Amino acid sequence: MPGVIRSSEFKADIQVDCLIIGGGAAGLTAALAAxxxxxxxxxxxxxxxxxxxTALSSGLIPAAGTKAQDKQSIADSEDIFFADIMAKNKNTADVEYVKQIVGQIPKTIDWLSDKYGIAFHVLDNFLYPGHTNHRMHTVLEKTGVGLIHRLETAVFAQDVMVATGVQVSELVVDRTDKALGAICLRPDGTNERISAAAIILACNGYGANPGLIAEHIPEMKDALYFGHSGNQGEAILWGKTLGAELLHLSGYQGHGSVAHPHGILVTWALMMEGGIQVNAKGERFSNEHNGYSEQAVSVLAQDEKIAFNIFDERLAVLGRGFDDFKKAEQSGALIKAESSENLARKLGVDPSTFYKTLAECEQYASGDQVDPFGRNFEPKKRLAAPYYAVKVTGALFHTQGGLRVNCDAKICRPNGVPFDNIFACGGAACGVSGPNVSGYLSGNGLLTALSLGEITGTKAGKMTSESY
Ligand SMILES: Cc1cc2nc3c(=O)[nH]c(=O)nc-3n(C[C@H](O)[C@H](O)[C@H](O)COP(=O)(O)OP(=O)(O)OC[C@H]3O[C@@H](n4cnc5c(N)ncnc54)[C@H](O)[C@@H]3O)c2cc1C
Structure with a gap:
């Protein structure tokens, strides 16, 4: 159990200005800034x-007003991006906080690009649900692995110490709750004591902590967790012990499209560009365009907790632009058939029900009927034989609730008073999705990892240098 030790003095083995706990996108961005x-x-x-x-993610970061968007002649604005985030979370996130994040992210993307040579481009061949404009930024590889490698390379070129195999087990604070440092556990069972003038919590949320998930997100307690095993929730446990304010702990990113049993993410671009999801009866059960996050819950509510993504050759070509999709195809997750009847037989669903579902989608696309789930079927995105399917399930990707931070990204008490020298970024801090799974707009995760990463690093670094 991670703890907090209160002590008036702290004798350390190592002394640094900024101790950053966690080496994902948030921690590495903070390290560069600090x-x-x-x-x-x-x-x-x-x-x-x-x-x-970060390395497990698709590595897509939403931002409005970047040089990369300019270069691709994409018109967008912070106001439109802000409105998209608030529409998705139904105005449940703090307005000033969301404005700050939306204002920061283009600066962070441009800074990483200009200063550290991390080139970003914008995906401009489809829109993710809820985004008005093309604004998903990605590195060349279009993967989270590519993103973390580029951040890692940039950090290693600076005068930054990176220690792996170091689990921070306890924070040490004085009687006023000012952080003095932390105690770390090495794999061989030995401890190291690090004193720090500022501590940045960049250790993400609590997706890998079943007890905390059962407590705060009971609907996902039995679901597949698809995030990193290191995200054990220390930041919120330390915060709780310190009396810091925790917000929106029931918020999270789910995903309704993880190939089953292969365990590979199948891009939601398929759904946005014409694909549909049917259950084991061959029936649609939701508006796929509401968002992939809440779709986790809808898929898990179906028989056997599975659904089938249905798409065609045109969409398979689009999917092959993503590494994960290629992996799914190589793993044999794609099922192909020349006709809807053959596909239904291969999936074990009733052919006539499945045929009826496809025929209804045709009616929605031609405007003869209105989709009862409210999706707008575009005529040019109709499905055509040969058809493909992938069996998928719903999963928990990461938690969105966390420590409330102020404009300097310092963690705060419930009365709003910030802690002196404890900061939080990325999944350790409360996100911009509000308290519900449906509040997650695509990219909200890396959005706060990078933007708060830069803010925490700059503020914590300046604070420590000013104290000399
Ligand atoms: C499959 C998948 C796809 C996703 N795709 C996207 C996407 O395209 N766009 C997007 O915006 N978001 C996406 N997300 C969410 C995104 O990955 C996260 O929001 C983001 O990576 C969080 O960054 P972070 O730095 O806060 O956390 P992480 O990248 O998880 O880094 C936290 C690090 O802290 C370490 N740590 C934890 N506790 C301790 C401790 N006590 N001591 C030392 N180290 C510790 C962990 O081991 C970990 O390495 C996706 C998530 C998943 C699972």
Whole structure:
């Protein structure tokens, strides 16, 4: 159980200005920003390599008003992006906080690109649910692995210490709850004591902690967890012990399209561009365009907790632009048939029901009928034989609730008073999705990892250098 030790003095083995707990996108971005202030920086990562959920992710970061968007002649604005986020979370997130994040992210993307040569481009061949404009930024590889490798390379080129195999087990604070440092556990059972003038919590949320999931997100307690195993929830446990304010702990990102039993993400671009989901009866059960996050719950509510993604050759070509999709195809997750009847037989669903479902989609596309689930079927995105299917299930990707932070990304008490020198970014901080699964707009995860990463690193670094 991670703890907090209260002590008036702390004798340490190592002394740094900024201790960053966690080496994912948030921690590495914070490390770059902190090192620019001249602070000595140590990133402590419990695993033996840098990965986090960041490396498991699709690596897509939404931002409005970047140089990358300009270069691709994409018109967008912070106001439209802000409105999209607030529409998705149904105005349940803090307005000023969301404005700050939306205003920060284009600066962070441009800074990483200009200063560290991390080139971003924008996916412009489809829109993710709820986004008005093309604004998903990605590195060349279009993967989270590509993103973490590029951040790692940038960090290693700076004067930053990165220690892997270092699990921070306890925070040490004085009687006023000012952080003095932390105690770390090495895999061989030995401890290290690190004193720090500022601590940045970049250790994500509690997706890998079944007890906390059962407590805060009971609907997902039996679901597949698809995020990183290191995300054990220490940030919120420390925060709770310190009396910090925790917000929206029931919020999370789910996903309704994980190939089953292969365990590979199947891009939601298929649904946005004309694909549909049917259950084991061959019937649609939702508006696929509401969002992939809430679709996790809808899929898990179907018989055997599964659904089939139905698409065609045109969409298979689109899917092959994504590494995960290619992996799914190589793993044999795709089922292909020349006719709807053959596909239904291969899936074990009733052919006549499945045929009726496809015929209804045709009616919605031609405007003869209105989809009872409210989806707008575009005529040019009709499905055509040969057909494909992938069996999928719903999963928990990461938690969105966490520590409330102020405009300097310092964690706060319930009365709004910030802690002196404890900061939080990425999944350790409360996100911008509100308290429900449906509040997650695609990309909200890396959005706060990178934007708050830069803010925490800059603020914590400056604070420590000013104290000399
Ligand atoms: C399959 C999948 C796809 C996704 N796709 C996207 C996407 O395209 N766009 C998007 O915006 N979001 C996406 N997300 C969400 C996104 O991955 C996360 O929101 C983001 O990576 C969080 O970054 P982070 O740095 O806060 O956490 P992480 O990247 O998880 O890093 C936290 C690190 O802290 C370490 N740590 C934890 N506790 C300790 C401790 N006590 N001591 C030392 N180290 C510790 C962990 O081991 C981990 O390495 C996806 C998530 C998944 C699972």
């Amino acid at each position: 090192s620019e202030t001249g602070a000595t920086v140590l990133v402590a990562e419990r695993e033996n390599r840098l990965s986090g959920s």
